[in-house]
Amino acid sequence: MTCGLYWVGSLMIAPTGIIRESLFLRDKRHWKLTRINFVTDGAKMESPLTAILWANGVEKRLFYLDQSNLIREVLCSNGFSWAEDQHNGLTSLKIATHHQSGLIAGHNRTGGDELWIRVFYQNEHLQLQELKFDSCHRRWVHGYKELPHALPGSVLAFGAHTNSTFLHLYYQKQDSQPAEIYYMPWWWLNPLNMWFHGAYRPVGHYPNRTAIACIIRERHFREGHFRIFCHEGSGIISENICWSPLRWAPLIWAGTTRLPIKFPNVSHFVALEWMEPDVHEEWQPHIIGINTAEGTIWDYIVGSEKLESRSLCL
16 A cells, blocks of 8 residues: 655744744654754744745745744745745735734635735734735735734634635634634625624634644545644634535534543644545644643544654754
């Protein structure tokens, strides 16, 4: 049976404000640390980190907050060496944020060869803000101005279909309830380019700064287009699944469920999907968690009864 090789990069901040990238090789469901790269030493303590692949996967771009709560961007195009983008980087704009701002980056295609990078953060008044980078004009612009306010330090999660501007942003409201806003691209439905409040309402009690993660599938009706995960505390992670009959139709949300096992204490997690060649060659959703206090990483395949854990070099 053919075995797949999976590379995962986890980005973390050392006690000195240094960001390092740890590269793992995942083979037959086992993790092996293969390399640690220095990224930058300019991050503030407990800065949110968010990264994307860009330029057809050739570039990695990382966004973080510095000691002055300004958004900074670094890129890597050779696999191991990171530097600031001197031409089109976000750093030069000196975007100020709230000292407890969340931060998330994503990208999507709007048609043809036009690609956008989107970065969301909280301003000094805790209002969500959107920054957009247009690959055709090679410049950053501000997005829609009337986004809602979010909880201080809210974790943000972004999702978009690969070839669509139908966008989704998940955050924690100021009453701690996880919530959704979404953007419709078609002018006849949204002539003012507004963002709208979605119907995502997970049931449960969520602590401040709860971890939130999102997976969007491409037209997988049977298993749901969207899977949203939230950490309720005490090792419990909730899941909500939704479907959309058409890309422009309202999302149909199923009820909130809890994953079947309790998880170790986790400071961050992400949700990913990749092909498992030894499981009928199907896409498998994974939750990858990092416990920075204990220096461990764990991998959970959604629907299974166990998780894999290993130590990190933090």
